[in-house]
Amino acid sequence: MSHRVMRRWDHVTWPFVQEHRDELVAVLPAGSVEQHGPHLPLGTDVQIPVGIADRLVDEAPEWLRERLIMLPPMHYTYAKHSNWWSGTVNLTGATLIRVLQDISREVFRNGISRLVVINGHMESVAFMEEGVREALEEYPECRALIMNWWDFVPQEVIDEVFGDAWPGWEREHAALTETSLMMALYPDSVRMDDDFRGDETVEEFPYSVLPESPDALPPSGVFADCTEASAATGELILNRVVNEMSPVLKTFLEARGAGGQDS
Numbered sequence: 001m002s003h004r005v006m007r008r009w010d011h012v013t014w015p016f017v018q019e020h021r022d023e024l025v026a027v028l029p030a031g032s033v034e035q036h037g038p039h040l041p042l043g044t045d046v047q048i049p050v051g052i053a054d055r056l057v058d059e060a061p062e063w064l065r066e067r068l069i070m071l072p073p074m075h076y077t078y079a080k081h082s083n084w085w086s087g088t089v090n091l092t093g094a095t096l097i098r099v100l101q102d103i104s105r106e107v108f109r110n111g112i113s114r115l116v117v118i119n120g121h122m123e124s125v126a127f128m129e130e131g132v133r134e135a136l137e138e139y140p141e142c143r144a145l146i147m148n149w150w151d152f153v154p155q156e157v158i159d160e161v162f163g164d165a166w167p168g169w170e171r172e173h174a175a176l177t178e179t180s181l182m183m184a185l186y187p188d189s190v191r192m193d194d195d196f197r198g199d200e201t202v203e204e205f206p207y208s209v210l211p212e213s214p215d216a217l218p219p220s221g222v223f224a225d226c227t228e229a230s231a232a233t234g235e236l237i238l239n240r241v242v243n244e245m246s247p248v249l250k251t252f253l254e255a256r257g258a259g260g261q262d263s
Contacts (some may be wrong), residue, residue, distance in 0.1 A: 004057040006070045021111035025067045025253055028180050029053050030074040031120040035085035037174035037222040039192045040182055043088045045120040051185035052149055059246040077124040084214050084220045093127045100131025108139040114143040145252045152244040153237060161233055167224040175224035177237060184234025228235045
């Protein structure tokens, strides 16, 4: 099945932005450059929001579809829990706040009054929100919507996929949900083979000791079982996330009072 893709900011010209700035809605997929086990690429947390953003175009009414434009994705973030593995590239929390403030400010400076952030990385949430919030203090007429994809997975989907074995979102790093989503969106990038078993477990504690000890971390970087991952499960999760996000996005943007909003 073919899917539409969202218009890309870096594929259009400056006259296009100038001409349509009053109606454009900037969409920023945000994730991380971070280890995701031996079977998923370092850009998993960015690729999933990009895929979700493109799928949202399928669900959008025509008036909204023409307004959505995807900014170049935000790859670098705060991912200190993955410092023990090669490939992770971090920003500090303070830098991440400033980067999101600057990106948001520049979107608003260009005359675009609505920014939507689709986020795929849990550690960065508070820093990104603070950066966007500070930009909005300079542009009080503008609005932003931040959506973390996992917050849009209904409980009945979790129950259907995991039964009684749900490990929680913090332990789903590089595990069943992310692996399944990558199988559905980018199957050629998933490298599972007969020798890989992403079913390691580590002991959990209700506190943090810093710096973390490598003995408290799974050697593979996979924090929960991913052996039952499948493209079908990925499509199930993806479809429900998009279905849950779509009315939120539509309501947020209808509030701007733009014309031509035929559902």
